[in-house]
Amino acid sequence: MEGEFGNFIQVLISIFVCICYSYSLGKIVPKGKTRLLCVVPVVSLFLYLPLCLSSVHLGGATAFFISWLGSFKLLLFAFGKGPLATDPSISIGRFVAIACLPIEIEEDPPPKPQNTHIKANTSLSQSHLNGENGNTPHPRSTKSTTLNHVIKGFLLAILIGILYYSEHFHPNLILVLHCLYIYLLLEFLLAMVGVLARALLGLKLKPHFNEPYLSTSLQDF
Structure with a gap:
């Protein structure tokens, strides 16, 4: 088990270095075929890294997070698409988290227009008082x-x-x-x-x- 844990730490370090390398590509390499050629070695390594782990739980989680989700995110990133390319000023911490983890950031809804009629506001307030919320689900x-x-x-x-x-x-x-x-x-x-x-x-x-x-x-x- 100690050997497996050591392998897992090495895999995590390799993943972190690859993600940091990909982050730097977004700053200096334009999107398109050139960035894709630079990303392909990282994707290939992501397919290999889970094979370094013999544990079903560690190897399976790494394969799901990195070989599957991470690889597709980086391929989309090579063409300026996907969650890694939505914000050009993204920090390195958020880039690593979004690339490695199965998370999707929830964007804030656009602000409501200020010129809403008073009658509409009155009707909306009355509907809330009556418990009529339409199709909007209640947050848990x-x-x-x-x-x-x-x-x-x-x-x-x-x-x-x-x-x-x-x-x-x-x-x-x-x-x-x-x-x-x-x-x-x-x-x-x-x-x-x-x-x-x-x-x-x-x-x-x-x-x-x-x-x-x-x-x-x-x-x-």
Whole structure:
């Protein structure tokens, strides 16, 4: 395990150096084919780095964050598109976070026009008093979200204990439990990433999941 942790630290350092190199490309290399040629070696390295890790959790998370999301973000960045190219004055910290982590910054809505009719304002205020908010969903409270993550954390711990004795259960049941385990692990991991990004960089992020298991239709999902 100590050797695996050392490999993981080396992988993280390699990723950080590659992202800093890509950040400098945006300052000195124009977008297009030239920047793409400079980015291709980084993308190739991102495809190789998860192979240096033998752990399923570390290797799988690195492959998802870097080989999949990071590579596509850098390819879009080479042509001046994607989340890495939306703000030319982006700081190195935000560039690294957006490139490495599965986060999407929530943009502030445009300011409302000031010449709104008094009648419209009166109607809007009356609708709020009557509880008629149209199609705008109510934001979830922080307390409810925290409780939701705590419950899912307990479920994840129980699933890990059950899967440890998987030889005593039917294979079809184990397959279903593995699917549930992957979903809970991914949601828990993305929630932690979002908390770290908010705390360290002050970013306002879009939520990754909105309880898809409560969907009433495929379109709702």
